[in-house]
Amino acid sequence: MTPSLHDIDLMRATIQLAADAARRGGRPFGAFVASSRGIIATGVDTSDASGDATDHAEIAALRAARASAGAEALAGCTLYASCEPCVLCTAAILHAGVRTVYYAAPRELALAAGYPDVVAADTARGIASGLTMRPLAVGDVGEPFTAAAAALAGRG
Numbered sequence: 001m002t003p004s005l006h007d008i009d010l011m012r013a014t015i016q017l018a019a020d021a022a023r024r025g026g027r028p029f030g031a032f033v034a035s036s037r038g039i040i041a042t043g044v045d046t047s048d049a050s051g052d053a054t055d056h057a058e059i060a061a062l063r064a065a066r067a068s069a070g071a072e073a074l075a076g077c078t079l080y081a082s083c084e085p086c087v088l089c090t091a092a093i094l095h096a097g098v099r100t101v102y103y104a105a106p107r108e109l110a111l112a113a114g115y116p117d118v119v120a121a122d123t124a125r126g127i128a129s130g131l132t133m134r135p136l137a138v139g140d141v142g143e144p145f146t147a148a149a150a151a152l153a154g155r156g
């Protein structure tokens with residue numbers, strides 16, 4: 001699986017979505033669902049605001065994609081995540097029928113930035129054998145976490 005220019009553009013947009021969410025005081029995670037024809041849906045992590053621990057960016061994007069394109073259309077889609085998906089999201093991606101995932105930041109970066117949700121990424125890597133999941137580090141994959149830290153400092 002070699003990333004195309006389309007993949008690289010979408011990953012840059014995913015990183016920006018996550019960084020923008022962080023600048024607004026949200027959690028620094030974003031996701032896109034796209035087909036070869038274009039973007040179907042986007043999502044950001046709203047779990048702090050909603051109090052729902054399942055409101056991760058990947059799941060939000062999958063929910064929106066399912067609502068707009070239908071379940072059948074998801075099978076050929078690619079999911080772009082600003083950070084390596086956690087075990088919850090990896091399972092949701094599999095259940096949604098999406099089989100290709102690119103992620104920007106490795107989980108180690110999220111852990112170092114104070115987001116331990118991705119601790120289960122070892123398990124996610126284990127259950128992801130039915131997925132083609134590859135890192136696609138373009139630009140500054142740490143920008144969402146830098147933006148989140150700056151937003152937190154600004155609030156203090």
Ligand SMILES: [Zn+2]
Binds near residue numbers: 057058085087089090
């Ligand atoms: Zn997740």
